[in-house]
Amino acid sequence: MLLQAEGLRVGYGEMMALHGISLQAGAGEIVAVLGANGAGKTTLLRTLSGLLSARAGRISFDGHDVSRRPAHQLVRLGISHVPEGRGVLAELTVIENLQLGAYARGGVRKSGGLDRVFELFPVLAERRDQPAGMLSGGEQQMLAIGRSLLARPKLLMIDELSLGLAPRIVHQLMDLMHTIKTEGLSVLLVEQNVHQTLKVADRVYLLVNGHIAFQGTPDALRAEGDLMRTYLGTD
Template sequence: MLEISSLRAGYGALEVLRGIDLSISAGEIVAVLGSNGAGKTTLNANISGLYRLFGGSIRFEGEEISKHTPERIVAAGVIHVPEGRRVFPNLTVRENLELGAYRRARARRSANLDRVVATFPRLSERFDQKAGTLSGGEQQMLAIGRGLMAEPRLLILDEPSLGLSPLLVEEMFELIRRLNDDGLSVLLVEQNVVQSLEIADRAYVLENGAIAMQGAAEALIEDEGLRRSYLGLA
């Protein structure tokens, strides 16, 4: 579904990503793990067309998208839920959700709104409330719900557990698992190593702009180097 080859990218003259090779097949959850500054958000921004590559290729369902506008990438079904939620604080919950269908799936907005509310019943209780007054967990639900309004073929989640309480983190990862069980392909970009590997099919570990480790999630969670570097375990 998504194939990234020899990706080099950055900002101005600064090269952040140095030769990334990564792929996602339909129906997979693929985790990209790494600490702050490893290049995870830069990777997402380039997949979404927010920046131009220095070199390499990004193909979605066989089509080169690295020179497409963000609008065209969204229209193809690549939906990015950014780090920090980025809801429109002065708009209501309903208005935020409806904006999710602005570029894609507008004709099915009403049906998709019903589907999102079924996934996040708490949002239906807040429909007329300003998004900026929601709790952090509710804003994360809203951000993901807004992404689902566009009927994603690939959903990119950037640090969805960031800033949430342990209980809400558990709920968030269970939600991602359920969405995947319904057939949604997910690129999960996270610092939360253990819970990401518990739900992912495969994972890549990003260090200093390069892939340091990759493989099946169940194998990586047992890897001694990963356990020492990221989990603090001997």
């Protein structure tokens, strides 16, 4: 397993947000974490990427114990995290944002990969010298993903890929996840958009109030009518 988390307990002050979460992601696999607002999805991602530290449990990545490693070191090991809200720097240009992505790899020239990002997202090449704040929501998400890819990750984690985007764009980005996966990258998606996510994911976790209520294939989750209705609001 590329990523293996066991018994993660994470809290803010008195309040516990995650009560013993175990999760795995293999190489070349798309894993999705679904759940309602406040279920602990973002907390989980932040813990896995080293931004938060767990009170109990352990995380191993690519053969290293990374339970106590800070985020900036995990980037060098190959975990890249697209934070909630994309985190594109509005005042910097598109190319400057991309250069930031390669920060941990000693710059875009050393990282290579820039041509590949422009190939995946031609619109970024067209707008390379525009401030990122001028991009549409979908283009900003593409920029955020492209920026993360320049860190040459083995595991790409995306917090709310579909948030605030038109269905057509979401569809396009989900297709892209599939493309990335076929190139051997692992993807961990944290999502509220159930239908689109279930189409691309290999395995799904359902997070409810800091517990894992379900894990398995998308088909198996679809068969759990009660879970789908109660926690994901779908029929």
